[in-house]
Amino acid sequence: MRRPIGYAILFAWTAIVCSIQLVALGLIPYPLTGDGASGGDVVPTVMARMLVPDLSTILLVAVAGRLAKRDLVAIALTVAASRIAFTGAQPFAVLAGTLAVAFIADGLRRFAELDRPGLRVLSTGLGSFLYASWLMFVDVVRSNEAGARGSFGTDASGGGAIAIDAVLWPFMTAAATAVIAFALWPAFRNLPGLGRLERRAF
Amino acid sequence: MAVARTRTLGLVLAVGSAVMALRPIGPLAPLGDLLSLPARLAAPLAAPTLWVGSARSASAAGSDEEVYAAESDLSARLELAVLQSAWPVGLTLGAGVDPIAGEVEARRGRSRDIIRVRVLEPERIAVGQPVVAGDVYVGRVWRVPFRESVQDRPGVFERVLRVLRLSSPPVPPPRDAVDVALITGADERVGGYVPLDQSGRSCDLVVGGLAPRDDRVWLAVHTPGSRATRSGRVIVKEPSGLLERRASLAEGFLVGDLMAEEIQDEGVPFTRTVLGIRPLIDFASGLNQVIVLAPVGATNGSPRTGPLPSDVVPVMEDGGWAASRALAIGDTSPWRAVFRINRGQRDGVREGAAVVDGVRFAGRVARADHLTSSVAQLGDPGFLVSALAQSAQDPDAPPFAMGNLVSLGRATDGAILLRWTPEPGLRFPDWLTGEGVEATLWTGSGMERVPRGLRLGRTLLAPSDGSRILELREVANPRGQLVVRTGSARLTKARGGGEQ
Numbered sequence: 001m002r003r004p005i006g007y008a009i010l011f012a013w014t015a016i017v018c019s020i021q022l023v024a025l026g027l028i029p030y031p032l033t034g035d036g037a038s039g040g041d042v043v044p045t046v047m048a049r050m051l052v053p054d055l056s057t058i059l060l061v062a063v064a065g066r067l068a069k070r071d072l073v074a075i076a077l078t079v080a081a082s083r084i085a086f087t088g089a090q091p092f093a094v095l096a097g098t099l100a101v102a103f104i105a106d107g108l109r110r111f112a113e114l115d116r117p118g119l120r121v122l123s124t125g126l127g128s129f130l131y132a133s134w135l136m137f138v139d140v141v142r143s144n145e146a147g148a149r150g151s152f153g154t155d156a157s158g159g160g161a162i163a164i165d166a167v168l169w170p171f172m173t174a175a176a177t178a179v180i181a182f183a184l185w186p187a188f189r190n191l192p193g194l195g196r197l198e199r200r201a202f
Numbered sequence: 203m204a205v206a207r208t209r210t211l212g213l214v215l216a217v218g219s220a221v222m223a224l225r226p227i228g229p230l231a232p233l234g235d236l237l238s239l240p241a242r243l244a245a246p247l248a249a250p251t252l253w254v255g256s257a258r259s260a261s262a263a264g265s266d267e268e269v270y271a272a273e274s275d276l277s278a279r280l281e282l283a284v285l286q287s288a289w290p291v292g293l294t295l296g297a298g299v300d301p302i303a304g305e306v307e308a309r310r311g312r313s314r315d316i317i318r319v320r321v322l323e324p325e326r327i328a329v330g331q332p333v334v335a336g337d338v339y340v341g342r343v344w345r346v347p348f349r350e351s352v353q354d355r356p357g358v359f360e361r362v363l364r365v366l367r368l369s370s371p372p373v374p375p376p377r378d379a380v381d382v383a384l385i386t387g388a389d390e391r392v393g394g395y396v397p398l399d400q401s402g403r404s405c406d407l408v409v410g411g412l413a414p415r416d417d418r419v420w421l422a423v424h425t426p427g428s429r430a431t432r433s434g435r436v437i438v439k440e441p442s443g444l445l446e447r448r449a450s451l452a453e454g455f456l457v458g459d460l461m462a463e464e465i466q467d468e469g470v471p472f473t474r475t476v477l478g479i480r481p482l483i484d485f486a487s488g489l490n491q492v493i494v495l496a497p498v499g500a501t502n503g504s505p506r507t508g509p510l511p512s513d514v515v516p517v518m519e520d521g522g523w524a525a526s527r528a529l530a531i532g533d534t535s536p537w538r539a540v541f542r543i544n545r546g547q548r549d550g551v552r553e554g555a556a557v558v559d560g561v562r563f564a565g566r567v568a569r570a571d572h573l574t575s576s577v578a579q580l581g582d583p584g585f586l587v588s589a590l591a592q593s594a595q596d597p598d599a600p601p602f603a604m605g606n607l608v609s610l611g612r613a614t615d616g617a618i619l620l621r622w623t624p625e626p627g628l629r630f631p632d633w634l635t636g637e638g639v640e641a642t643l644w645t646g647s648g649m650e651r652v653p654r655g656l657r658l659g660r661t662l663l664a665p666s667d668g669s670r671i672l673e674l675r676e677v678a679n680p681r682g683q684l685v686v687r688t689g690s691a692r693l694t695k696a697r698g699g700g701e702q
Contacts, residue, residue, distance in 0.1 A: 015244035019251065022532035026254035049536035056534065069205045073212040085241030086248060087533050088540035088568045088576035091234040093223035099216035103209075135535050138223050143584065169537060 006196030007078050010063065013191050014082035017055040022086060024052045050172040053180040054128040056083055057101055061123045061181070062188040064105040065114030067197050075197075076102040093138040100134070101127035120185050125178035132170040232367075235547070238571035245542065245574065248530030252681055266560070273561040277655040278514050279597045280590065280644055284654065285509035287600045288491035290455075292337050295495075299451050302326060302494040303509070304333075304380065305654065306647040315387035316344060317648075319492055324348070324378045326496050332438075332452035333382050335492045338482045339392060339438045339455040343494060344383035347375035382492070385421060385457070386412055386485050394457050395427075396434035405431040406439065409457050413478030415465070417626040420478030421458060432462040436479050451495040458482050486625045487588060487605030490647040490654060517655040518561060523685040524549050526557070529574060531680055539582040539612065541565070541680045546573045550688035556645070556652040557686045562678035563587075563645055563656040567686065575686070580658065580677060581612035587620075588646040590654070591663055593633040595640070602631045602663075603646060610671070618659065618674040622666070630665045638662040643674065651687050 028048050060079045064072055080098040084091050108114060108123050181188075222230060285303065295301060304319035321327055324346070331343045352372055356364065363369035383390055391410035399405055406427040413420035436457040440450045458479040466473045483489065526545040533540040545551045547570050555567040557577045565585075568578040578585055587609070591602040605628070610619040633639065643658040659674035 011240065011244070012247070015247040018244075018534055019248045019530075021534055022248060022251045022530060023254050025532050025534075025536055026251055052536060054534070070208045073208050073215065076212070081237060081240040082244050083534065084238050085244035085542070085574075086530060087535055088538055088542075088578060089533075089535055090223050090569065091237040091571075092219040092226075095237060096216050096219035096223055099212055099219065103212065103216070106209075132535070136537070139535075139538075141224050173536070 002196050006194065007074065009193035010075065010078050010197065011082045013194070014056055014059060014079050015085065017059050018083060018086040021052060021055045025049055028052065050169045051176045052173070053177040054124075054131065054173055055177075055180070057128045057131055057177060058124050058181045058184070058188050059191075060098065060101055061105040061114065061120075061127055062185060063194060063197075064102050065109055065123070066189055066194075069106060069109075071197065072102050072106055073099070087135075089135050090138060090142065093135055097131040097134045101131055104130070115185070115189070117182060120181050121178045124181035125174040128177035129170045129174035132173050136170065235572045239573065241542075241571060242544075242573040245529040245544070248542070251531045252528060254531075270560040273657050274516055274518065276592065276597055276642065277517050277561050277644065277657065278511075280592050280601055281514045281517070281655050282509065282511055283592075283598055283601050284491050284590070285513060288335050288493055289508045290334065290337050290493075293454055298498050300326070300496045300498045302496055304382075304492050304494055306489045306492060307379070308648055308650045313387075314486070315384045315390070317341075317382050317384065317489060319380050319382050319494075320376070320378045321380050321494060322378070324380065327380050327494060328496070332455075332495045333492050334452060334455050334495060335483055335489060337456050339385065339452050339457055340483070340485075340489065340492055341382050341384040341387070341390065342392075343380055345381040347379055347381060348377045380494070384485055385410060388412075391424070392438055392452070392457070393440045394436045395439040396431055396436055396460055399428075399431040399434040399460070401430065403428065403431065405434070407431075407436070409436065409479060413476055415463070415476055415478065419625070419627045420461065420476075420480055423460070423477045423479060426477065431460065432477070434460050436460050451497065456482055480627060482629070484603060484605065484625050484628055487646075487648070488603035488625075488628075490590065490603060517653050518558070518685070520653075522688055523558070524551070524688045526684045526686045528680050528684065533576075537583060539579040540568065540576050541579065543575050543577055543684060543686060544573075545686050545688075546571045546575050548572055549686075551575050551686055552651060552688075554649070554651045555687040556649075556656060557680075557684055558656055559678040559680065559682040559684055561655075561657050562676075563652075563658050564678035564680050564684060566649075566652060577680075577686075579680065580609055580674075581618045583609060583611045585609035587658065588648045589658060590644045590646040591634070591641040592644060593631075593639065594642055594660070596633060597642075599633050600631055601644070602634055602641075604643070607643075607672070613673065616675075616677075618677055620661075620672045620674055621669060622672055623669045624666055634663060634665055636664065638664040643672075653687070 056079060064075055067075060076099045080095045083098065084094050087094060104127050105114065105123050108119055112119055114120055114123055222234070288303070302321050302323050304321035307318045307320050327343055327346055329343050329346065333340045333342060352374055354371055360369060385392060388411045391408050394407055394409045396405045408424040409421050410424065411422040412418050413422045436459070438452045438455045438457060440453055458481040461478055461480050463476045464473045465476050524545055526543040529542045529544050531541040543557065551567055551570045553567055553570050557564045557567065563580065565577040565579040567575045569576040580587065587607050589604045589607050591604050593599045604622060605625055607620040607622050610621055612618050640660065641663040642660050645652055645654055645656040645658060647654045659677040661672045661674050
């Protein structure tokens, strides 16, 4: 029962950090560029919102770096199942992205422990960048397909209105995530209850 | 060894999930629902998201009693105006013609020339019957899907999938759904004539498809009786007793205005003359309500004279709505404006279903999981909505079919920014003049599982040739008491009581 409870706690912690992320996003308004009132081209930018760090990626990388390698898939599945509750993205897209981030963290672990400042920044920043890029890509592909079929779908590029900004979004999120990971890594690594997932040598 | 196996399993899962994310495979799609099942457990932890930003929501909830009553009344008046706009005004229906009202539901698949219409009295509909909107000929009944037999011969693999509940038999189409081929279709033809051209002569011609112009608006003209005819109003003229007998019911209905244009293509030294018909309605996005012209049968009464207020079914009172509430507002993907509700497939919610706050349109279901659903808000960048504009000064005036609006997101003060790109040749109503008129925007027809007559908000509207940004205010509040669409498209009542 020890390990199932541990996974349940991991599920809960993922939900909590995702909730904190949503609260932070909710506090940030959508600033505008341009002056729509005078008839000019106004483009609402989501730049400020992209500076909210991807906390669930930090948690995933911290946990994947701490626990046994053979538990990697189970950890990724647990985190993905919790993440799905806080996003409108396709469940399979979230799962694929989460697994990819977990494998990146595992791959970097071969060279050194992820506790090192450089590696924690690299792993979380890279993971966040790839995850955000992947979800945006899926959004665009599915929206274009829905548009061609005549069924409902939305375009992540805002119909082209914010296409220029869209290229920068993953970089900004990655940078913000890396900064927070550098500062708060110990907190994520030592969250209560996750010790149940550690495998003892004897 | 265990690590290697885990790694292989993980890689297979990752690649498989990536493929499924981009190209869903039907029988495996329910596995995505399994992934989302635990999401319901995480929902209570997202409660703080409902409190954040609530102060910034300037508008009152649409479910407030007074607001709901006022907006429901406006919605009913809009609906009556739409029904009346589909009724012939300048023409009188002959004694042998029985009009059957139909609401435009959606375009079928990739074709822009086939629309699905939900009709009253589907048993009286026959293939080939003409379809009109007001005084204008629109097309003909192309197919009645329910009458076509559905061949269900599953193979062994399909049977196994059905046993495992990963597949199900094909769902028969609704009884009241009819596919209409618009006159814009390349293969469609209708006879017409110009009673008086620029020289006072009459000219017979055939109309069908689109003229070879860049904007693809004009209808194409075929075999004109006289090459000298360059202008005039085109009227349907079908010789009865010949091939398309049923089309003769549309005799006298309007098609459009004959126009001629000299076009010089790039790199070509000479000009070519394009003869076409400028339509009187916007085929791309202006069709909300149509009438199918059927012959009067032996058991029919006298022809109907037009819709009455008693024919209107209030949009929120026709059934097919389930109460719901928001579980979380926001998306960890920062570019999306999404919230989650506590209803899912188990409750009959499907992708694209409307979510409403009172009468106010809050969004459409982007993803329906088994127990919960993700709803894309109107402020989600890229959100596409078909809109009708109602004059705030005169709500009973004919509404203006604006076409599709694309959301650009939400402004700092809470207003939603929408990009409106009028279709070329769009005709503006009489009440829409000058620099700007206060208007209320409502959902139009053509969106599956989104009824017509849901309030989008208020904006300042002006005639425009090019793209324009609209600021929409008094929008829905997702923190209010929500309802989600679980039923099928709404129909008006037939006089004397009809089915919905």
